[in-house]
Amino acid sequence: xxxxxxxxxxxxxxxxxxxxxxxxLRAWKESDREAWAAMNADDAVRKYFPKVLTPDESGAEFxxxxxxxxxxxxxxxxxxxxxxxxxxGFVGLNPPAYEAVWQPAVEIxxxxxxxxxxxxxxxxxxxxxxxxxxxxLQLPQVLALSVTTNTPSHKVMDRLGMxxxxxxxxxxxxxxxxxxxxxxxxxxxDGGTWNTRIET
Numbered sequence: 480x481x482x483x484x485x486x487x488x489x490x491x492x493x494x495x496x497x498x499x500x501x502x503x504l505r506a507w508k509e510s511d512r513e514a515w516a517a518m519n520a521d522d523a524v525r526k527y528f529p530k531v532l533t534p535d536e537s538g539a540e541f542x543x544x545x546x547x548x549x550x551x552x553x554x555x556x557x558x559x560x561x562x563x564x565x566x567x568g569f570v571g572l573n574p575p576a577y578e579a580v581w582q583p584a585v586e587i588x589x590x591x592x593x594x595x596x597x598x599x600x601x602x603x604x605x606x607x608x609x610x611x612x613x614x615x616l617q618l619p620q621v622l623a624l625s626v627t628t629n630t631p632s633h634k635v636m637d638r639l640g641m642x643x644x645x646x647x648x649x650x651x652x653x654x655x656x657x658x659x660x661x662x663x664x665x666x667x668x669d670g671g672t673w674n675t676r677i678e679t
Contacts, residue, residue: 486583488574489616491552495561497611500518502604504556507545511557511566515541518592527629545571549583553611555588556637558604560595562599570604572612572621581647581665585612586622589635596631597608602638602677609639610677613670620669638675641666 494506518524519532519540532540547554555571557664575586576649587608589601613619623641625632647665654661 481678483594486585486618487626488551488585488670490550493552494548494556495552495611495615497556497604497607498605499603501560502567502570502600502607503559503561503605504608505559506548507541507557508566512538514566514592515554523532523593524590527626527632529654529660539642547573550596552669554614554653558589558600560600564592566592568592568600571608572616575624577652579649579652581622581644581649584620584622585616585618587612587639588623589632602635605639608675609668613673615622618670619665623666624663625666627662627664628660638664639668640672641668 492625496506497504509657516534516537517536520534522531523582525531544555553572555569555573558567558570559565560567568589570589572585572587572592575582587605589605591601591611609621612621621641622644623632623636625636644665644667649663649665650656650661651663
């Protein structure tokens with residue numbers, strides 16, 4: 480299946496919240512900023528990125544993610560584990576703002592604080608985000624992008640029913656040219672496959 484010629488991105492007047500049995504995807508709060516900066520200063524969290532972020536760099540990314548949710552009503556939502564973790568990272572959807580052979584597209588992604596790993600939160604919240612992508616945004620497909628060695632994220636993609644899109648590997652344009660993990664692979668799932676999984 481080739482990349483689609485165009486997609487229409489639906490917007491909502493106010494940020495959408497999505498609840499699952501254990502998680503809440505919500506708009507970002509100013510009170511999340513400090514925990515977000517701590518996440519981005521953690522070598523383990525940033526293992527598959529070129530470097531950890533400075534407080535200023537983390538703040539700029541916070542503003543970008545927050546702005547996306549405010550602008551569209553959806554995006555890379557802040558992840559909360561109600562009653563346990565007021566802020567656990569993010570899970571959500573994003574239209575990448577750079578050229579690639581698989582564009583136009585919307586990606587699904589996640590980044591969680593280390594103390595919330597290995598509890599299934601990423602998969603649970605990502606399933607809800609995927610459902611939103613197909614039911615409410617009516618996207619033809621959803622992609623996931625990752626470095627080739629990011630096995631933990633690949634396992635989440637597998638659990639979501641995504642498969643690797645061979646031939647769509649690319650050097651990410653927003654990482655340094657000399658970074659050894661510059662090459663990224665693409666996973667995808669289309670709406671028909673997703674609906675079949677839900678029905679079964």
